Amino acid sequence: MNSANDAAVVVGVDGSEPALRAVRLAATEAARRHRPLRVVHGFIWPLLRVPIDPVAGNPPGGGLRQQAKNLVEAAVAEARAVSPGIRVTGEILDGEASAVLLGESPTAAVIVLGDRGLGGFTALVVGSVAIQIATHADCPVLVARGQEHAGGPVVVGVDGAASLDAVEYAAAQASARGARLRAVHAYTHPASARPGDIQPLVHDEARLRDEEADVLAESLVGLAERHPDVPVDAEPVRARPVAALTEASRRAQLVVVGGRGHGELTGLLLGSVSHGVLHHSACPVAVVRSPD
Numbered sequence: 001m002n003s004a005n006d007a008a009v010v011v012g013v014d015g016s017e018p019a020l021r022a023v024r025l026a027a028t029e030a031a032r033r034h035r036p037l038r039v040v041h042g043f044i045w046p047l048l049r050v051p052i053d054p055v056a057g058n059p060p061g062g063g064l065r066q067q068a069k070n071l072v073e074a075a076v077a078e079a080r081a082v083s084p085g086i087r088v089t090g091e092i093l094d095g096e097a098s099a100v101l102l103g104e105s106p107t108a109a110v111i112v113l114g115d116r117g118l119g120g121f122t123a124l125v126v127g128s129v130a131i132q133i134a135t136h137a138d139c140p141v142l143v144a145r146g147q148e149h150a151g152g153p154v155v156v157g158v159d160g161a162a163s164l165d166a167v168e169y170a171a172a173q174a175s176a177r178g179a180r181l182r183a184v185h186a187y188t189h190p191a192s193a194r195p196g197d198i199q200p201l202v203h204d205e206a207r208l209r210d211e212e213a214d215v216l217a218e219s220l221v222g223l224a225e226r227h228p229d230v231p232v233d234a235e236p237v238r239a240r241p242v243a244a245l246t247e248a249s250r251r252a253q254l255v256v257v258g259g260r261g262h263g264e265l266t267g268l269l270l271g272s273v274s275h276g277v278l279h280h281s282a283c284p285v286a287v288v289r290s291p292d
Contacts, residue, residue, distance in 0.1 A: 007109035008038040011079075012101050012129070015071040018114025022144040023075045024082050025284060026112035029142065031083035032176050035109050039075045039090040042097035043068050068092050098132040105137040110286075112142045115278075134259070134278065134287040140169055146282040148253045153182040153233070155248045156256040157241060157273060158219045163258040166288040167219055170256035171227040173286070179253055180231045181223075185216040186244035187236065212236040242276035249281040259289030 011026035013019045023039065030037040043065070072090040079088045093100045101111055113130045134141045154177065156170035157163065167183065174181040187208075213236045220234060237244045249255045257274045278285050 006036070007107060008036045009033070009110055009112060010038045010040055010101070010104045010108040011075070011112040012097060012114075012133075013039055013041050013071060013075045014097065015067075016114060016116065018116045018144065020075070020078060020114075022112050022114040023078050025142065025144045025148075027079040027082040027086060027088075029110065029112065030079075030086045030088075033109065036087040036089070037079055037083075038104070038108075039072055039079065039088065040100060040104060041068055041072050041075075041090075041092050042100035043092045043094050044096050065092070097129050101129070101133050102136055102138075105133070105139045108139045110140045110142050111137055112144065115143050115145045130278070131275070134274070137289070140286050140288045142284060142286045143278060144284055145278070146249065146284065148283055149251050150253070151179075152252045152283075153180040154254045154256065155182045155184060155245065155252040157245050157258070157277070158183050158185040158216055159241070159258070159273075160215050160219060163219055165290045166256050166258040166286075167223065168226075169286065169288045170254075171223055171230050171232075173254055173256065174230045175227050177253060180233060181227075182233045182235060182248060182252070183216060183220060184244055184248055185212060185219070185234075185236045186239045186241040187212045187215075188238070188240060209236060209238070241273045242280065245273070245277050246280040246282070249277070249283045249285075252283050254284050254286060255281050256286045256288060259287055 009026050009030040011019075011022050013023060026037055069092060072092055076088050076090040079086070093103075095103075101113075105111055111133055113133060115130055130141075130143050134143065154170050154174040156167055158167060170183075171181055173179075213234075216234050216236050220232060223230075223232060245255055245257065255277060257277050259274060274287055278287070
């Protein structure tokens, strides 16, 4: 992930209400992290060879390009109203929204998106653009969902080595917010030591919990030294991961998940746990992909 001091928080806008919520979240994030905010709109119409300039005889100020300019300017104004002290810029970039935002991701601190967009995506719980960016971006992706529960913890889903980057990001978020970090490791069966292990049909419940607690503890090694100001609650939970994290989101400021999971989930571009949390969380969700 990009940690350069001048890396911007980037927010994608399309004129929808979810995008406006994302702008508010992005402005707060930029202020919290002392970073500039970059408002970006993917302008697809030139690629489709649709006329974008005002039609002769129509009132001035018309045309698709002007509409795009208006929505970007409105988003910039909203961001400045939410966080007056931040540096905000807006830009219209020709291209499809996902491609434009993925092009921004190598140099962004984080990309912020609404959970849905305009057009055919409004019927989806989480829009196609949000899923594509969360799957492929080269930086963390923050999706505006539900509401930040003031005073609540930052929750991170932990599943071993695959979640180390997510844990580090969550700890930094907790530090910036002055919040507790709640590390949730959900399990439904004994942990596998290596691929292909055969799980026992019968197992000791207390021993299982101890083994899963060890997996959780290993994922948090060194965290107290790196973030001494962050109180950590480590919680192994006998439950399905999506259900456990969704329940935790009801009292959280933010839920952080890794881009992939262990075992059968590693074959997916976006792990089923991350996908499920994006669809059901009651608060904003950050997806943090580890380098391939």
